Ligand SMILES: Nc1nc2c(ncn2[C@@H]2O[C@H](COP(=O)(O)OP(=O)(O)O)[C@@H](O)[C@H]2O)c(=O)[nH]1
Ligand SMILES: [Mg+2]
């Protein structure tokens with residue numbers, strides 16, 4: 404029998420599928436037939452069932468999008484077919500603005516809405532510093548929502564942002580992602596144990612992405628939890644894609660002296676002029692230079 408299933412967890416080359424509209428549907432262990440493909444959590448796949456709880460992936464339903472990081476030829480799929488990515492930061496431990504910036508670039512190039520969650524705002528002596536760091540991002544067009552995973556009224560406010568959507572939750576470890584998932588999805592622990600027991604006999608329970616079906620504000624929604632990350636390579640993008648994802652640079656494009664200006668060191672560069680006049684934050688321009696340096700490095704290493 405052939406069915407369409409959604410991949411809700413993967414670990415290495417093992418996948419778990421479930422019908423996409425029923426949180427209580429049983430978990431089907433999936434193997435990829437033929438050439439190994441880079442399936443991602445959130446993918447819809449055509450499956451031939453070989454038993455009650457096993458099946459073979461025959462083909463993939465075309466994706467609306469795929470969010471992934473990459474270094475050289477190593478690709479790490481985080482999620483497919485998502486409506487938005489929520490990047491979790493915290494007041495403590497301090498979060499990496501570099502990783503936040505990279506996740507935002509990736510969302511921008513992939514044309515996925517990104518929102519920033521500042522968790523642990525109950526930590527009174529750290530909240531001002533975190534707010535100061537994040538104050539730049541609303542000026543670029545990104546909404547920042549403050550919350551505390553330990554406060555139920557704050558978590559219930561969050562559900563209105565998630566209702567009816569498929570959201571990839573990402574963040575460094577320690578930011579409170581698991582606490583948020585547990586507050587949002589009361590039986591998340593049970594589901595996780597169930598997934599681990601089918602997928603990999605309980606090992607490495609925190610190292611794979613998983614998708615949770617949930618109902619927020621009466622609307623069917625999904626949350627994809629991803630493993631904590633400490634780097635975020637974007638070898639897949641071109642210089643031009645990165646330039647256009649620097650949203651505050653975009654209004655100045657076309658005004659530089661050289662039409663192929665890299666906006667790094669050229670004379671009469673409209674982007675550099677805007678920075679010197681205080682319209683572009685120097686930390687963002689330095690961030691942009693680091694991204695381009697890393698692309699140069701990938702290019703040189705490829706030969
Ligand atoms: N004060 C405070 N601590 C939190 C909050 N959310 C999470 N934590 C704590 O931060 C630590 C890391 O949380 P965890 O959910 O494991 O983070 P993860 O690594 O992102 O999954 C734990 O000790 C949590 O209890 C919060 O809103 N306020
Ligand atoms: Mg965790």
Ligand SMILES: [Zn+2]
Pocket residue numbers: 659664665666667669671672673674675
């Ligand atoms: Zn320029």
